[in-house]
Amino acid sequence: METLSVLGAGTIGSLLVKAGLSQGYRVVATGRSERTLLRVKGLGAEAITDNASAVMRSDLVMISVKPQHFPELAKSIPRELWRGKTVISVMAGVRLDTLRKVMGGAQVFRAMPNVNAVVNMSTTAITGEGEAKELVDSLFRSLGVTYWVSEDMMDVWTALIGSGPAFISEIVDGLVLGAVSSGMPRDLAYSSVLDMLKGTAENLKNHKGHPVEVRDNVTTPAGTTIRGLKAMEERGVKAALIETVESSSRRASELGKLIDERIRRELIGED
Numbered sequence: 001m002e003t004l005s006v007l008g009a010g011t012i013g014s015l016l017v018k019a020g021l022s023q024g025y026r027v028v029a030t031g032r033s034e035r036t037l038l039r040v041k042g043l044g045a046e047a048i049t050d051n052a053s054a055v056m057r058s059d060l061v062m063i064s065v066k067p068q069h070f071p072e073l074a075k076s077i078p079r080e081l082w083r084g085k086t087v088i089s090v091m092a093g094v095r096l097d098t099l100r101k102v103m104g105g106a107q108v109f110r111a112m113p114n115v116n117a118v119v120n121m122s123t124t125a126i127t128g129e130g131e132a133k134e135l136v137d138s139l140f141r142s143l144g145v146t147y148w149v150s151e152d153m154m155d156v157w158t159a160l161i162g163s164g165p166a167f168i169s170e171i172v173d174g175l176v177l178g179a180v181s182s183g184m185p186r187d188l189a190y191s192s193v194l195d196m197l198k199g200t201a202e203n204l205k206n207h208k209g210h211p212v213e214v215r216d217n218v219t220t221p222a223g224t225t226i227r228g229l230k231a232m233e234e235r236g237v238k239a240a241l242i243e244t245v246e247s248s249s250r251r252a253s254e255l256g257k258l259i260d261e262r263i264r265r266e267l268i269g270e271d
């Protein structure tokens with residue numbers, strides 16, 4: 001049985017632990033706090049604090065600490081331990097080039113799943129090269145669907161798909177509040193808006209054309225929809241959504257640069 005380690009078994013790391021277990025790996029997970037360790041133990045993984053030992057014992061290593069914690073994590077693992085390992089980072093922004101600087105001799109991939117992995121509906125982008133490609137793909141397929149993309153798509157993917165569930169949740173909350181404000185009980189509004197969201201996604205997928213065509217099919221002249229659309233235009237909802245993704249994507253590349261600079265300075269000794 002092969003061993004997979006998950007360094008940083010938090011929100012996403014725990015889902016990676018579940019994926020590893022479901023694929024038949026022996027899983028070693030790391031964390032700092034008792035709470036994190038207890039949670040992954042409950043999932044059926046071995047839980048430890050020693051990252052170096054976890055890497056040493058595994059064939060496949062997933063890195064799921066926050067990007068800001070990566071330099072500290074990297075410092076705690078002797079470089080020679082990475083040789084021959086397959087490593088998958090899910091950290092936002094941190095580039096393959098930066099990871100390879102730290103993990104010379106490893107086969108390195110980046111993946112960007114989303115929290116919908118909790119219901120096996122993650123939409124995961126993966127980038128990287130090497131013979132482990134199929135193995136990496138099948139791990140993430142156990143959490144939903146996968147797309148292989150070039151690395152220059154990863155920052156915008158992180159914004160659109162990684163952070164996307166937060167943006168959609170915010171929109172859902174706004175719609176529900178609108179219904180409550182118009183007299184509908186909250187529970188009814190919430191459950192019906194989720195069904196409508198699912199139905200709209202299926203409808204758009206089936207339609208295959210541009211989403212504005214579906215919008216126009218709903219919009220009766222002088223009817224109800226056009227009044228709502230006008231309010232959206234007046235409040236700049238579309239512009240706000242464009243800026244949401246742009247801004248979030250800029251942050252991903254900013255994080256990537258910051259971590260790269262820290263790795264160069266603190267681990268490679270470059271100025």
Ligand SMILES: NC(=O)C1=CN([C@@H]2O[C@H](COP(=O)(O)OP(=O)(O)OC[C@H]3O[C@@H](n4cnc5c(N)ncnc54)[C@H](OP(=O)(O)O)[C@@H]3O)[C@@H](O)[C@H]2O)C=CC1
Pocket residue numbers: 007008009010011012013030031032033034036037049051064065066067069072073090091092112113114115162163
């Ligand atoms: N949340 C999301 O929807 C997504 C997140 N990501 C990426 O996943 C990564 C993790 O995010 P998320 O799961 O939300 O964050 P969490 O804070 O939930 O998880 C990070 C975990 O890392 C652990 N950790 C930190 N430093 C160390 C260390 N030195 N050794 C061992 N464990 C350590 C923390 O342990 P402890 O709690 O014990 O301190 C924590 O459990 C990020 O890089 C993020 O960019 C990617 C896609 C989606």
Ligand SMILES: O=C(O)[C@@H]1CCC=N1
Pocket residue numbers: 092158162163
């Ligand atoms: O907010 C973040 O930085 C992470 C990356 C994608 C989702 N959550």
